[in-house]
Amino acid sequence: MTEREGKSPGGWQLNCPVSLRDHAECVTLAHGEGGRLSRRLIQERILKILQSVSSQTLDDAARLPHSGQPLAMTTDSFVVTPLFFPGGDIGSLAVYGTVNDLAVSGARPLWLTLSLIIEEGLPLAVLERILESVARAAGETAVQVVAGDTKVVPRGAVDGLFINTAGVGELLEPVPAGPEQLLAGDELIVSGPLGQHGMAVMAVREELGIEPLPPSDSGSLFHAVDHLRSVLGTRIRCLRDATRGGAAAVLHEWAEACGMTLSIEERTLPVTPEVRGISELLGLDPLHIANEGTMLLAVEQGAAAEAVAQLQTIPGMERASRIGVVRERGVAPVTVQRTLGAEQPLADPLGSPLPRIC
Known part of the structure; x- marks a missing residue:
């Protein structure tokens, strides 16, 4: 008997908010x-919970109305462990992560597919709790779940539940030009505290015993992007949600795309005391830690003050900050002026210091 098989349903998942009986009803291979x-799993468990945001037909393909606008499409997979973490869970994360990819690409999210890969033995109460979270997040972001799929795999093949999504949205003018169009003097902004999501997941997974636990920043970016678009228009050069690899990965991608040097200042980076403390304890850099509701944006020279002021009016983005500037290419693609030292190259993330965070 494996450790997983020897556990009661109540011990299925760290930080699980669902109270389970010792003999709680669980997913079996026959459900897949x-x-x-x-059919019972889909009709009585999945569609019943998602009915407010889901197409209710069981056809093999969804029929989508023609919006008349150019469309954007993205796809993503979510394998976070544990399934529940401070500030969210894999269900809401799957919705927000997909919506955010569309939002920073200049699109209004409209439709979502949801595919579930479920491990045999997952308590149905846990699955229902996650689907309820999907429904809440989809309702909040005004996206409709139009298609999906469910597979059940043997114990040990996945960690409880994996989710795959595809998202479709309509592009809204003005669409950001993209990092290839960055110019010397353009200003760099971050919308909120760095490293929140990665640290929230790790603190629970590794049972660090930290109080209070840092909450994930998992949430939708669409409102913020839409608001900035209406205020700044074409003065926005590019946007990107800083997920795996954190802000450092985004900065390196942009520097490679434009051939410039992106220079930031450590003293301007918004980092909460909890994340800073854990980072110093473990020797990690918040710039390399993942976020799930925080974005980087570049705006044309002179527009940063207005962009930051607008972001700070949005709940959760009160600590938005101008963090740097685009320069002609120097000795390194990305540099950081450390608070207690000289300007130095910022390393491009190699591997992940905190795997399985999204």
Whole structure:
């Protein structure tokens, strides 16, 4: 018997908010075989919870209305462990992560597909709690779940639940020009505290015993992007949500795309005391830690003050800050002026210091 098989349902997942009986009803392999149990799982558990944001047909393909606007599409997979973490769970994360990819690409999110890969033995109460979170996040972001799929795999093949999504949205003018168009003098901004999501997941997974636990920043960026678009228009050069690899990965991608040097100042970086303390304890740099509701944006020279002021009116973005500037290419693609030292190259993330965070 494995450690997982020896646990009671209540011990299925660290930080699980669901109270489970010792003999709680669980997902079986038969639920994934396409027969009666599969139909019952979909109709009585999944569609019942998602009915407010989901197409109710069981056709093999969704029929989408033609909006008349150019469309954007993205896809993503979510394998976070644990399934529940301070400030969110894999369900809301799957919605927000997909919506944010569309939002920073200049699109209004409209439709979402949701595919579930479920490990045999996952308590149905846990699955329902996650689907309820999907429904809340989809309702908040005004996206409709129009198609999906469910597979059940043997114990040990996944950690409880993996989710795959695809998102479709309509592009809204003006669409950001993209990092290839960055110019010397353009200003760099971050919308909120760095490293919150990665540290929230790790603190629970590794049972660090930290109080208070740092909450994830998992949330939708669409409102913020839409507001900035209406105020700044074409003065926005590019946007990107700083997920895996953190802000450092975004900065390096942009520097490679434009052939310039992106220079930031450590003293201007918004980092909460909790994240800073854990980072110093473990020797990590918040610039390399993932976020799930924080974005980087570049605006044309002179527009940063207005952009920051607008962001700071949005709940959760009160600590938005101008963090740097674009320069002609120097000795390094990305540099950071450390608070207690000279300007130095910022390393491009190699591997992940905190795996399985999204």
